[in-house]
Amino acid sequence: MGVSTVKIAVCIKRTPDSESRFRIAASGATIDESGLKFDIDDFAGYAVEAALQINEKSGGGETVVLAVGPDTVQESLRKAMSMGADRAVQLKADAVPADGLAVARALAAELTSGGFDLVLFGKHAFDTSAGVVGTATAELLGLPCVTAVSQLDVANGRGSARRELEGAAELVEFPLPAVVTIDEGVARPRYPSLKGIMAAKKKPLETKPAQLGPVRVTVQKAELPPERAAGRIVGEGAAAVPELVRLLQTEAKVL
Amino acid sequence: MANVLVYAETRGSALRKVALEAVSAARSLADSTGGGEVHALVAGAAGVAAAAAQLGAHGADVVLTAESPALASFAREAIAATLAERARQGSYRAVVLGFSAQGRDLGPRVAAKLDAPIAADVVAIEAAGDALSVKHPGYANKVILTLAISGAPVVLSVRPGAFGATESPRSARTENVQLSADPGAERVTVKEVVEGAKGRPDLGEAEVIVAGGRGLKAAENFALVEALADAFGNAAVGATRAVTDDGWRPHSDQIGQTGRQVSPRLYVALGISGAIQHLAGMRTSGTIVAVNKDKDAPIFKVADYGIVGDVLEVLPALTAAVAAARSAGH
Numbered sequence: 149m150g151v152s153t154v155k156i157a158v159c160i161k162r163t164p165d166s167e168s169r170f171r172i173a174a175s176g177a178t179i180d181e182s183g184l185k186f187d188i189d190d191f192a193g194y195a196v197e198a199a200l201q202i203n204e205k206s207g208g209g210e211t212v213v214l215a216v217g218p219d220t221v222q223e224s225l226r227k228a229m230s231m232g233a234d235r236a237v238q239l240k241a242d243a244v245p246a247d248g249l250a251v252a253r254a255l256a257a258e259l260t261s262g263g264f265d266l267v268l269f270g271k272h273a274f275d276t277s278a279g280v281v282g283t284a285t286a287e288l289l290g291l292p293c294v295t296a297v298s299q300l301d302v303a304n305g306r307g308s309a310r311r312e313l314e315g316a317a318e319l320v321e322f323p324l325p326a327v328v329t330i331d332e333g334v335a336r337p338r339y340p341s342l343k344g345i346m347a348a349k350k351k352p353l354e355t356k357p358a359q360l361g362p363v364r365v366t367v368q369k370a371e372l373p374p375e376r377a378a379g380r381i382v383g384e385g386a387a388a389v390p391e392l393v394r395l396l397q398t399e400a401k402v403l
Numbered sequence: 404m405a406n407v408l409v410y411a412e413t414r415g416s417a418l419r420k421v422a423l424e425a426v427s428a429a430r431s432l433a434d435s436t437g438g439g440e441v442h443a444l445v446a447g448a449a450g451v452a453a454a455a456a457q458l459g460a461h462g463a464d465v466v467l468t469a470e471s472p473a474l475a476s477f478a479r480e481a482i483a484a485t486l487a488e489r490a491r492q493g494s495y496r497a498v499v500l501g502f503s504a505q506g507r508d509l510g511p512r513v514a515a516k517l518d519a520p521i522a523a524d525v526v527a528i529e530a531a532g533d534a535l536s537v538k539h540p541g542y543a544n545k546v547i548l549t550l551a552i553s554g555a556p557v558v559l560s561v562r563p564g565a566f567g568a569t570e571s572p573r574s575a576r577t578e579n580v581q582l583s584a585d586p587g588a589e590r591v592t593v594k595e596v597v598e599g600a601k602g603r604p605d606l607g608e609a610e611v612i613v614a615g616g617r618g619l620k621a622a623e624n625f626a627l628v629e630a631l632a633d634a635f636g637n638a639a640v641g642a643t644r645a646v647t648d649d650g651w652r653p654h655s656d657q658i659g660q661t662g663r664q665v666s667p668r669l670y671v672a673l674g675i676s677g678a679i680q681h682l683a684g685m686r687t688s689g690t691i692v693a694v695n696k697d698k699d700a701p702i703f704k705v706a707d708y709g710i711v712g713d714v715l716e717v718l719p720a721l722t723a724a725v726a727a728a729r730s731a732g733h
């Protein structure tokens with residue numbers, strides 16, 4: 149079977165490590181970023197890996213990574229190139245707006261003339277936890293879009309994917325070019341090799357202004373959720389079961 | 404006065420709980436902005452008009468029905484086009500959907516078509532005059548963001564369970580609407596739907612979730628978890644990533660940052676360490692129970708009630724006690 153090669157764009161966000169303990173900045177409208185580690189967002193990392201695997205399988209094609217944001221995103225773009233992406237585009241903005249449609253506008257403006265067969269996104273970003281940018285970009289580009297994909301194959305101008313739904317999975321097919329948002333399950337991102345890191349330094353990273361358009365969603369306030377009140381150990385082993393059930397009935401009233 | 408358009412999603416031909424919650428949220432938004440109407444679109448293969456009474460009971464003034472045999476599987480493009488077209492015709496303040504698999508998929512499409520700002524996974528909505536703000540848990544539930552959204556209409560998707568399905572009865576008028584795109588011409592075609600666990604509620608809708616971790620030792624031992632779920636009646640079964648990675652349970656059962664985010668009335672964590680990524684998916688549950696052999700396991704920090712012990716020994720006793728308590732209560 150003739151394997152066609154594909155040109156893939158992957159849109160990546162740079163987000164703080166999800167294991168971090170967060171504090172709110174003095175402004176009250178954002179997290180305090182001091183001391184936090186940042187990296188390619190988890191789902192976007194899966195998307196990068198998925199793209200690399202598709203192109204490795206076909207033995208050709210191209211993987212281009214894009215990020216909207218200030219110069220700090222260059223670090224994430226370089227990392228994606230050290231994993232194996234061929235080149236990178238930074239769409240420069242002072243900050244990444246909370247308005248997903250604005251981010252999508254900037255990405256669509258860049259992607260529209262790129263001739264990509266496949267544009268990959270994460271299912272959602274850790275910080276916004278919204279899942280807006282990928283699907284909105286697809287709509288702006290007029291491309292078919294498959295969301296929350298946990299398995300992805302492309303061959304001969306078509307894609308097939310598995311989507312995780314609520315208590316079920318959907319197997320779908322679609323024509324390329326298309327936009328796909330990646331869920332966990334496709335692939336865990338590889339670690340960059342030393343050779344990859346060296347090679348990435350020489351790969352092209354282009355910077356252009358982001359055409360965000362109007363920003364109509366802004367963060368007014370950021371707060372930490374209330375801590376859960378400390379619970380208690382009811383007892384040890386099966387002997388503690390009657391007391392637990394009693395508490396569930398009389399105190400928590402959930403049984 | 405400002406009307407609100409709602410997408411009332413169905414599964415089979417039945418309305419989903421999140422559809423009623425979306426209608427309730429839309430009702431209170433319309434009321435707080437001067438008492439506009441709530442229009443709910445329900446689309447399906449057949450028999451969707453039957454949903455009208457239930458939508459009316461939760462505050463819909465108008466039920467828009469769209470029927471087509473091709474809607475038997477989820478026609479994302481046709482439904483998004485229809486919602487956007489309707490929103491363009493009316494003067495709507497907002498388009499409200501559930502933050503469910505369908506709503507996550509539709510919301511950004513509708514927003515982009517309308518060039519409307521969107522806020523996803525909203526847990527509270529506040530409107531004062533022209534100003535609209537919403538609360539949305541970001542950073543995998545670790546930071547609560549208040550977002551200000553300007554412009555109209557806005558697209559809002561509401562977190563399942565965050566807005567109650569509140570009765571606000573009225574007798575809804577029903578109106579047939581034409582789909583704005585042919586659902587038989589979707590570019591993304593559904594080849595197969597693989598159903599998950601039969602006879603169990605979805606994790607997002609279950610009142611009780613019993614979840615297992617690597618402490619269960621083997622895939623077979625999930626039979627004990629299933630038995631406890633049965634004893635509770637209508638419970639769902641969840642798992643940690645360690646368990647789904649090992650293939651003991653399907654990925655769709657995974658709870659946590661990269662799995663499902665759930666908030667049942669009761670969450671029972673069995674042999675789960677309580678890693679931060681797992682907690683991100685379940686810490687907003689009503690009551691949390693944990694069974695773990697390690698008294699220092701982090702899960703005990705969020706659990707209301709804990710038992711320190713071997714889960715394989717505790718489970719049969721717990722199942723029997725829960726079954727007994729429930730049959731005594733009936």
Ligand SMILES: Cc1cc2nc3c(=O)[nH]c(=O)nc-3n(C[C@H](O)[C@H](O)[C@H](O)COP(=O)(O)OP(=O)(O)OC[C@H]3O[C@@H](n4cnc5c(N)ncnc54)[C@H](O)[C@@H]3O)c2cc1C
Pocket residue numbers: 190615616617618619642643644645646657658659660661662663673674675676677678679680681684694695696697700712713714715
């Ligand atoms: C980017 C990223 C995303 C992630 N997303 C998720 C996610 O969405 N969901 C998720 O769950 N995890 C996620 N993880 C993984 C997470 O960090 C943990 O590795 C995982 O939750 C651990 O699962 P576990 O509690 O089943 O296993 P373990 O951490 O191995 O814990 C097993 C527990 O069982 C106890 N135990 C052992 N034997 C017994 C016994 N006989 N009786 C009673 N208790 C016993 C042990 O004391 C231990 O506490 C993610 C990780 C990363 C890096």
Ligand SMILES: Nc1ncnc2c1ncn2[C@@H]1O[C@H](COP(=O)(O)O)[C@@H](O)[C@H]1O
Pocket residue numbers: 159160161162189191192195214215216217244248251268269270271272273274276277278279280281282
């Ligand atoms: N600033 C950005 N630059 C590039 N891609 C982004 C950016 N923000 C979001 N994305 C992509 O869109 C996905 C969904 O983000 P969100 O809609 O914010 O949840 C992410 O996983 C990324 O793939």
